Amino acid sequence: MYLISKEERSLRGEIKISGSKSESNRLLILRAYTSFFKIFNLSDSDDTNTMISALKSEDEEIDIGHAGTAMRFLTSYYSSIINSSKILTGSERMKQRPISILVDALNHIGAEIEYLESEGYPPIKLKGKLITNNVVILPANVSSQYISSLMMLGVSLEDGLKINLSTKITSLPYIKMTKILIERIGGEVIIKSDKIIIKPFLAHNISDQTVESDWSSASYFYSLVALSDYSEITISTFFKKSIQGDSRIENIYRKFGVETSFRDNKIHLKKVNVELPEIISINLQDNPDLAQTIIITCLGLGVDCDLQGLHTLKIKETDRLIALKKEIEKFDVDRVEVSDQSIILKNNSKLKSNVTVDTYNDHRMAMSFAPLSLIIPIIIRNPEVVSKSYSNFWNDLKSVGFNISKK
Numbered sequence: 001m002y003l004i005s006k007e008e009r010s011l012r013g014e015i016k017i018s019g020s021k022s023e024s025n026r027l028l029i030l031r032a033y034t035s036f037f038k039i040f041n042l043s044d045s046d047d048t049n050t051m052i053s054a055l056k057s058e059d060e061e062i063d064i065g066h067a068g069t070a071m072r073f074l075t076s077y078y079s080s081i082i083n084s085s086k087i088l089t090g091s092e093r094m095k096q097r098p099i100s101i102l103v104d105a106l107n108h109i110g111a112e113i114e115y116l117e118s119e120g121y122p123p124i125k126l127k128g129k130l131i132t133n134n135v136v137i138l139p140a141n142v143s144s145q146y147i148s149s150l151m152m153l154g155v156s157l158e159d160g161l162k163i164n165l166s167t168k169i170t171s172l173p174y175i176k177m178t179k180i181l182i183e184r185i186g187g188e189v190i191i192k193s194d195k196i197i198i199k200p201f202l203a204h205n206i207s208d209q210t211v212e213s214d215w216s217s218a219s220y221f222y223s224l225v226a227l228s229d230y231s232e233i234t235i236s237t238f239f240k241k242s243i244q245g246d247s248r249i250e251n252i253y254r255k256f257g258v259e260t261s262f263r264d265n266k267i268h269l270k271k272v273n274v275e276l277p278e279i280i281s282i283n284l285q286d287n288p289d290l291a292q293t294i295i296i297t298c299l300g301l302g303v304d305c306d307l308q309g310l311h312t313l314k315i316k317e318t319d320r321l322i323a324l325k326k327e328i329e330k331f332d333v334d335r336v337e338v339s340d341q342s343i344i345l346k347n348n349s350k351l352k353s354n355v356t357v358d359t360y361n362d363h364r365m366a367m368s369f370a371p372l373s374l375i376i377p378i379i380i381r382n383p384e385v386v387s388k389s390y391s392n393f394w395n396d397l398k399s400v401g402f403n404i405s406k407k
Contacts (some may be wrong), residue, residue, distance in 0.1 A: 001356070001407040002383040002394065004373035010016045011224060011231035011374075013400040018044040019211030019237075020244055021069070021389055022174065025051050026181050027209055029073045034185060034201065035158040038208040041237060044348065045389045061087040066388060067359060068097060071122060072145040075102055076153040079111035081128035087116065089123035093318070095363060101138055102146040106153075109133040109161075112195050128226060131157060137164040143312060144171035147196065148178040154198030155187050158244065163196040170312060173245025173286050180243045184209060213237045215246035216364075217390045218267065219293040222249050223371040224400075225269045226256035227300045233400065236266040256297060257281065276303055276323070285309030292368035295345055299328060300372050302347050311341035318360035327369065351376055363388035370397065379407060 024043040028051050033035055038169075042048060050067040054074055064070040071090060080088040095274055100120035103113045112127040133217055140147060147163060150286050154161030169175060175196070179189040186203020189196065220233050225231040238247075240262045249259045250267075257274040262268055284291050284307055291307050298305035313320035321338040328345065329335050335346035353376035359365040363385045370393075386393040394404055 002190050002380045003377060003403075003405050003407050004370060004380060004397070005377040006374050006401060007403070009227070009229040009374055011228050011233055011400045013350060014234040014236075014347065015221065015396050015399070016236050017213040017217045017390070017396075018042070018392075019048075019226040020214040021047045022177060022214075022244065023046045023181065023211045024048045025069050025073060026148065026178055027211065028052065028055060029077060029152050030155060030181060030185055032077060033152060034203070035206060037185065037206040040208065040210045041213065043214065043389075044391050046387045047389060060085055061089060061135060064088060064090045064094065066091050068094065069101065069145060071097075072102060072143070072149045073152065074101065075113070075124065076106060076149040077189050078126045078128060079106050079113055080131050080153060080156055084126075084128035084129050086126045086128070087123055088126065089116075091361075094122055099124065099381075101142055103222050104147070105136045105138045109136050112273065132159075134159040135162045137166055139167040140165040140169040141167040141311075142170065144169070144174040147175055148402065151175070151178050151182065151189065151196060151198055155182060155201045157198075160168065161198045163198075165194050165196070168193075170219070171245070171286055171288065172341060177243050179247070181209075200332055212239050212242060212244065214389070215242065215249060216289045216293075217242045217367075217393075219246065219249045220367045220393070221269060221292055222253045222256075223293050223297045223300075223368070224374060225258045225271050227371050227374045228271050231269065231271045233239060233269045234266050235269070238262070238267045239265060246290055248287050249290055249293075250295065252282065253297075256301065269333070269378060276301060279304040279306060281306040281308075283307075283309040288312050289364065291343065292320065292364045295324060295328070295343060296368045296372060298345055299333065299347060299351070300375050304347050305345040306342070308342045310343065314340065318362045318365070320362065320364070323358075323360045323362065323365055327357050327365070330357070331372075353377055354379065356381055359383070359385050361385055363390065367393055373402065 019041040021043040047067045110131045116123045185206045188199040259270045325336045332352045337344040356379040357369045
């Protein structure tokens with residue numbers, strides 16, 4: 001456990017965040033499907049390191065731990081490697097995260113995948129085959145990673161792939177990210193309301209790629225600046241024209257008094273005086289990973305919060321909605337309500353201090369609650385979970401003046 005506190009509610013410093021794991025993992029898979037190209041500023045997250053190790057591994061069984069992205073992307077990849085045989089397994093929580101929609105879609109186009117324990121869940125056994133069917137149908141309102149996984153598979157198929165969508169797309173920015181990265185290496189993707197078409201891949205001599213740093217990791221510093229009395233923090237490497245949907249955080253946090261400016265592929269965050277709203281109401285269907293950060297900022301500022309469009313949070317590392325409710329209630333707030341797709345916070349201005357926050361093996365639970373330590377000392381249980389996406393998080397907090405000690 002870590003006890004985290006800070007003597008003054010002000011921050012100054014410069015932070016370098018590693019590359020986006022979402023971009024990194026997609027580029028690694030695309031490189032495996034096509035031909036070698038260099039990737040700069042790769043994520044140093046556990047998820048990306050798991051992906052790198054899995055792609056290099058010659059073992060039949062691959063344990064991806066908690067890495068849900070790796071499970072989904074590698075399922076499509078290994079199903080298409082002719083004459084290969086792989087078993088994909090993971091943590092106990094991973095074995096509770098459904099994968100049947102993706103498996104059914106792959107089996108429909110000629111893959112051979114079977115469940116080894118519970119129907120619809122990992123572990124799975126994949127016998128690599130030549131996939132010749134290039135039309136598939138699946139619902140698009142569960143996880144965009146299923147669609148991204150199939151889109152990248154389409155790059156490797158001789159006739160490309162047509163994905164017919166039976167429902168409205170969830171998390172469209174992540175699908176657009178996959179489209180843009182495919183196009184950057186020379187592919188062609190057409191996205192329509194009811195279908196996605198990946199054209200046959202004809203490119204040669206793919207150019208090297210640079211990964212933008214992770215906006216969801218930057219979101220915790222937006223929260224810190226919002227909760228501070230005065231702050232100036234510079235973070236790299238970020239682009240004004242980002243392909244990451246979570247870059248929306250820049251606009252959201254203006255309401256909390258965080259001003260963003262771009263200089264030399266860096267963002268400069270500064271606290272400015274604003275009149276705080278009584279309530280923040282946002283639909284985060286396209287940006288669910290920002291939910292924990294935003295609601296904890298509201299908790300610290302005494303602002304009511306109504307976040308909608310969060311149905312995918314129930315199938316993450318933990319059921320994030322239930323976990324948030326349990327942990328927020330420890331701070332003696334007025335009321336927290338959750339449904340299958342929303343969380344509502346009725347706040348008060350005085351928070352209980354020295355609360356121990358459980359993290360549920362969820363990196364975002366640890367990092368989203370940490371900024372409260374700018375106001376009150378808090379204790380984070382199992383703080384090492386941050387390595388899933390942001391291994392240097394605690395060191396970066398220390399670099400801007402936080403006191404962090406083991407308990």
